[in-house]
Amino acid sequence: MDMMFEAYLTHESSHLEPDDIPFTRDPVWILGKKYNAIHDLEAIRRDIRSKLWFTYRRGFVPIGDTNHTTDKGWGCMLRCGQMVLAQALVQLHLGRKWTWHIETRNSAYLKILHMFEDRRGAPYSIHQIALMGASERKEVGQWFGPNTVLQVLKKLSVYDEWSSLVIHVALDNCVVMNEVKQLCKSQRLPLDPAYLQCTGQSLDSLQPGVWRPLLLVVPLRLGLSEINPIYMQGLKTCFMFEQSLGVIGGKPNHALYFIGCVGSEVVYLDPHTTQPAGLVEEKEQEHEKAVDATYHCQYASRMHILQMDPSVAVCFFCRTEKEFDELCRLIQERLVGPEKQPLFELSRDRPQQWSPVQEGAEEALGATACLPVDDVQRQFDDSDEDFEILG
Template sequence: MDGMFEMYLEGSIEPDDIPNTREPVYILGKKYNAVQELDIIRQDILSKVWFTYRKNFVPIGGDEGLTTDKGWGCMLRCGQMVLAQALISLHLGRDWMWEPETKDSTYLKILGKFMDKRQAPFSIHQIAMMGVSENKEVGQWFGPNTVAQVLKKLVKYDEWSSLAIHIALDNALVVSDIREMCLSCESPEGSGSLKCEKGDWKPLLLIVPLRLGLQDINPIYVSGLKKCFQFKQSLGVIGGKPNLALYFIGCVGDEVIYLDPHTTQKSGSVENKETEEEIELDCTYHCKYASRINILSMDPSVAVCFFCSTESDFNDLCHSIKRDLIEPEKQPLFEIAYEKPKQWTPTLDDAVEAADFELTGDFDSEHEFEIL
């Protein structure tokens, strides 16, 4: 991947990122015409924050710790991309576009939260160290649910965004649980919750971990997965192809469009983007050309993501899920319930990490996104 990235930069090969087709192209809920809007599609993709492997950063876990995440950090980087896009949508709007000259203070503040240093709240350092609480040692592969659980813990420390993360367990979206979380506030003492004033809603990053097959995606799920990219609340899919974590941001026909973290770049800090070095470094957080693969080539372990800035967004998403994902599909991706079923046994915080897919039987970790 590193060599391919360098060839793109040098312009020695023609990109094959978006096909010349009349089929609609969807990028995080926005519909495009590939023939008439290719430049706009590419600008939209370029505006997504792209996190990749980095090298020569401050050691993780002390002076003897790791100074690169090459070979183990791709799922962590995909988690960063999802969270960064949620913050961009929240603070700048879904239609915000990045350009090399961009020096927007809000954008730079968001980007700064992900820099490769211990103090940054969503750095590779913070995610890797918080992963220890999820039984993942530093340098060990994460599954899609593990990175979601870690991000859920870390966002609680970002008062500026006041973002809530809900992870739907057992293929079920429980509306009452989400509403209770997004319409409540932490008490000053942290000893419970206080109801917010009417109309207050914590912006929601909703993550639905799924297993869509054993070793390959079951074709029965393809239609539903493609529809997820079409919802206006779409924040893409954390997933990959066997042994490689990828961030899927859209689809066209039977192919999915993704950002690939498997490029190793130097570490640094963009800060206020005042020096030439900082300007150049900012450009390394944006991918000029996305990639695509057939949807059936995806690993069946995925986490579908949505962002609801307002209560109205969430209500609309629930309606869309019921109308487009559940009612017409023979085998829905997941179910939606307004109250927790009586037979429900796990709690939201204490449940077994079902979405890292600790399946019973003869399944090894090679198909569970846990390769070291």
């Protein structure tokens, strides 16, 4: 079990002050929370440590009928997708103010973590994501782009009745407000009747009109080979919204999960650490605490915002309809209104020149109802091929 603390103890054993957060008067933003780097350094680090950090793992049960017992070299985007989704579930079930400690044994926290563990039965495990990737024409061991991993997580989320989460990927650089509301209030109808039987549900229990929590993702391409500086302020502004879930993106040969910004830099969690696979169970034994510690990064990293790959996916979480309305107001006032070239657009209704609203209707039906992304016309090509930055 000594290896379980590999990443954890690397930092703990160092007597040098880490260079994770600069000593500056510029505000530090971590997923919508504003901090002062001079006075709030420990609070910033505690907030960052509380994020679930998913990295490469080795030694887990083979995925399907393959020989893959590690995702090193191909799973970093899958891990970034896991981090975004896990943060949405933490905010849904525990709240944005919740913080983690090595002694934490909160039942909701453990339940969330169990959903992402590297085992076949975990609904959001590397096994489930990699195998579901076949529906997006990705073989186990192939690199995923951000759009693929989000489409896969959307399909898997329909089986998570505890969270009842809506994952909506807004294409064409536009968030259509009424379309999102229709999805979040739509009746949830699984395609397979056996699904209701295995979950013990009835059609009467799936009532329309009740808002289901929303994970909203907006895939963007902000330049050709590098980010156009015109988008810099808009990207930083996204981290300042209370609904912020950060950004999936990266740099050449690395997929990264960006969780904040300070000055002209972005703060991120890096999945490119290979750790042994392990289970936390009920966190009653010391070795289970050690495994739990490997899911929390002691110190984040940072880089200049213009060093990011120009293909990104901006993410937001809205627990209630009121929070979504507030997010739309902020987008209009702080992203669309003041910017000559906004990151993306906001529309009340679906533009008439778009294809019929099939994607939204299909999305409401369940896990296997997603249209192939190639069937949807976009202003920018945000295909996986344009985002193969994985290492």
